[in-house]
Amino acid sequence: MTGSHAGEDPHGEEPLVTGGADLADADAAVVLVHGRGATARSILGFGGQIAGEGVALLAPQAAANTWYPNSFLQPVETNEPGRSSGLRAVGNAVETAVDAGIPTDRVLLAGFSQGACLASEFVARNPTRYGGLAVLSGGLIGESIDVDDYLDAADGASLDGTPAFLGCSDVDPHIPEERVHETDEVLTALDGDVTTRIYEGMGHGINDDEIEFVSGMVADRR
Template sequence: MNDVSHGTTIQAAGAPLAEAKGALILLHGRGATAASILDLAHYLAQPGLAFLAPQAAGNTWYPYSFLAPLGDNEPYLSAALRAVAETAARAAAAGIPERRLFFGGFSQGACLAAEYMARHARRYGGLLLFSGGLIGPPGTPRDYGGGFDGMPVFLGCSDVDPHIPLARVEETAAVLGGLGARVDQRIYPRLGHTINEDEIAAAAQLLAGALGSGAAPSGGDVLAE
């Protein structure tokens, strides 16, 4: 993977961005695509909500495990974080206020979303983390600035996920909570590396509450790697 210019392509679903009252930035997992993560738009649709999904170069945001030393994943990790920032800037340019801008992802994309939000903590609309956690090896300093001021976060994962250690999920919940987020952490016994119906319902409820739409979700397991 030589190209580190992530995010030059952004796919969209849901409400047209120019007409939207809110936007959810979705980050795909390793080996997946922007189009595949946009499958979540069907399950998480809300009136007036736009979905934006940047595409990673080579379908991978960074080459090694999210638990590897931070330097091992450079310059790819920095490029990936810039891609998230550029996608957020596109939403802002369309008039989406920060309190109606949401971030989410699955697997490697969830790790990227968690790390981006921790590094840019402010009162956004919310954060949806499906099977992911903060990036870096055990013992990584978590000296993030800013604060979430009560922003809702959903964090769901299996207790035996082969890619995401339970300890990192719990650390992520604690760090985000320490930055002022309201974290709904749900650990699912023996679940595979996937998104289940309960996670979809919780994520849709978070979005509906923040947007004031009250729209009901549809269920089902939707993604797996």
């Protein structure tokens, strides 16, 4: 990779990788956020599994393939500036779709692992009516989660029924099941329409049930 975690915006110069339909012709868009050690191009493969014709795919790239250095369960300050820079990269991808004429309620966000953490944090910190949110083996970022903190930050803004899917294993080595339920609680409090599925013994990955559910979410927004 060309980037490193230097400066206040380590991911700011990294590319936005695209796939699927051309933005100018697309009916909807999916912003895909890759996990630690992966790449924007690699998560486009998942995007191809969940998105049919007419859907643009937008995948921001992390510097050195890592959005932030430590566990998402550590104090937020230990993962700066990567965390904030990653949230900006996600926001820029959403803005790219909107600027191309795709309304926010047809823009879905989906992430895996570190990318799922960033996608959920972005949506919870920037509530509006999105096309959907898929949090695959991830959750909100921080040492602890306080629903009131998110509600106060929202200042009356709402997810307004945004469909959200949270999928994770009950024995994921990186994602405690409790954090998935805490994330559900926050998104529900922000008026998201949340579906959470915990898979027994799955490990850290994406299964066919998740792909089927998220594919349906994308199809519903076209």
